[in-house]
Amino acid sequence: MSFARLALMSAAIALPTLAQAQVAQVRALPTALAVELAQATVAACSAKNFNVAATVVDRGGVVLATIRADRAGPHTIDASRAKAFTSVSAKNNTGAMAEAAANNAGARNLVYIPGFLLLGGGVPVKVGDEVIAAVGVGGAPGGHLDEECANAGLQAIAAKLK
Template sequence: MKAIVSASAVALSLIAGAASAQAVRTEKNMSLELANQIAAATVAACAANNYNVTAAVVDRAGVLRALQRADNAGPHTVDAAQGKAYTSASARNTTAAMLENVQKNPGAATLVDIPGFLVLGGGVPVKVGNEVIGAVGVGGAPGGHLDEQCANAGIAKVADLLK
């Protein structure tokens, strides 16, 4: 009888251990060092084209990790960059793709009503493989497509670190 009770206890502890292991997740996230590198590279990419921008980098939860504002970038670019980064991280998509969806799909039009969302081009997710670890948002270039180009250039500068 003791052997049956002991075997049952072992089985229950194994089941409980397996269930609790599934409750814990491991995920990659944006480090401060990486965020600063992306922000600096993004601002530099825009500066090379004479665009004075702000670059905001957020972690996977959309929380600001780094912000760099170029000399002569307008004050509005700070909020725009942060809003685009938050939106991209939250949706795990580019803000340009989201804008296109909002314009073409009446059902998606209410995305612009989500607090903190800024559905304008210039927000790009940062990925390790297929996992979004954060996003970069850019404000200040003369067009969202140019903001996005700078964001992509900033991410490309750290591509070796995103493996």
């Protein structure tokens, strides 16, 4: 058997295996559910008289939805987007990240990553252990309150995250 024929047969055998290994399946948050999450999050804050913006980003940090309460300040949109981006990038709550940066010299440099905002209010959206998106909130009188609203929004859609 010639070398060329042997190489061709080897490639033919390996090709289906390589093709299967190259395709990754990922879950994504549908845009309609992202809008519902943003609305539920703003509503949760509005119920506490907090005027906020909520932004939902996909796993790549791209904005899926932004909702701003009527009286929310203009800065709340950028803050909510940055918190969502930070949360999805790190797959963690931004409040926990802010605390880690305050208490851990090694984590303090996180503030220098472009687009990161280490304030409470960014929460990952998970299906099981997989982070598929994140929601960020800006405008409540404290990051811990932004985070409470984000968690309330997530609870409102939890049954639809499967």
